[in-house]
Amino acid sequence: MKLAFTREEEAFRDEVREFFATALTDELRQAGRLMTSVYSDKDVALAWQKILLEKGWLVPSWPQEHGGTGWSLTQRYIFACERARARPPALSPMGLSMLGPALLGHGTQAQKDHYLPRILSGEDFWCQGYSEPQAGSDLAALQCHAVRDGEYYVLNGTKIWTTHAHYANRMFCLVRTGRFERPQQGVSFLLVNMEDPGVRCEPIRFVSGCATQCTVYFDNVRVPVTEIVGKENEGWTVTKYLLEFERGGGAAAPGLLEAIGNARDLLAALPEADRAAPARRLNDLEVQVHSLELTELRTLAETERTGSPGPASSMLKIQGSELSQAISEVAVELVSLYGMPFQPDAYRLGSNVAPIGPQEAVTAVPFYLNNRAASIYAGSNEIQRNIISKAVLGL
């Protein structure tokens, strides 16, 4: 195992760092700092997406003929590290990191020709319709169904927690098209036009005040049969491919170190007598983040060698989300009373409303509250622990 970067990789890192330093406008930088969750607003995300597209760095993991960079996993990791340090606004992952790979692996030529360029340009803004009121961790229990009627599927049912459904003009979703012994069978992967009659979307307001997720209702929505990805009843295969595609190259630790740095700025504003206890907690968290960083690097080396991170991706998900939650908790304690006023106008991009207290106090509480979801989405931490117990401990 080798944990040092080569001279070429160091040069690449300088190039990426320089790019972030020059490509991020003041407004985009500010948008990144005002984020209260892992999502940015659509306009900001698309503005940043356009800059990355022009640079040719929008979809590093895609094949080069479709816009990928051809980078090694290590280069992708370096890019992710530098991105975390630069704190740009977040890109919407639904088209770029989820549907795009699914189409690359299982789409027809017509689907690739039509949708891939529109994902890159942002002309289509996608949401992911998997979860339902009674199907989350146990996704195979999904009930939303599509029945064939000539050249259409007729879609009925409900999706929930659908991120950005109210911004999206398209949804990729899993629907039931057949009933078999194994619930994973009989599921199909369908592309739905959110502007079609019968689609209704209701934003869900979270305790943070944000409304980023939605409930989506389908009432006899007619979807052309050409909009199925993969074969009918075999949507599970498409989903599995999609999950495998982006394996490796991610980096949570650099962003967490940034978050600790920000918390230390808040700490410095406290009277000296009050600093010792939170300082100790931040030191302790920093040690844990460095250990996560080493695990990330070890996993990177393993993935370079074997092509798969294996169960380490579950470990990284648990550690990354729990450390992020712990850091955001300290940040809330540090802003103290200034965290109490609810002041969304003070963290809206371009707003001239002055915050009550320091600027960091305005986003600390909504970020903390939204960040509670980090241990639920993308496969809850309990489910990740189940994976580890089976794959590593053999239980």
Ligand SMILES: Cc1cc2nc3c(=O)[nH]c(=O)nc-3n(C[C@H](O)[C@H](O)[C@H](O)COP(=O)(O)OP(=O)(O)OC[C@H]3O[C@@H](n4cnc5c(N)ncnc54)[C@H](O)[C@@H]3O)c2cc1C
């Ligand atoms: C902010 C946010 C964004 C999301 N975005 C999307 C999106 O864009 N598209 C989409 O389709 N979905 C989205 N989701 C939904 C997300 O995927 C689900 O919330 C998640 O899969 C958990 O499902 P659930 O909410 O139904 O909880 P459940 O599956 O009912 O789980 C409830 C609790 O029980 C635990 N649990 C469940 N099964 C087990 C088990 N076998 N062993 C041990 N513990 C278990 C869980 O860990 C959890 O703590 C989002 C969720 C959030 C919070």
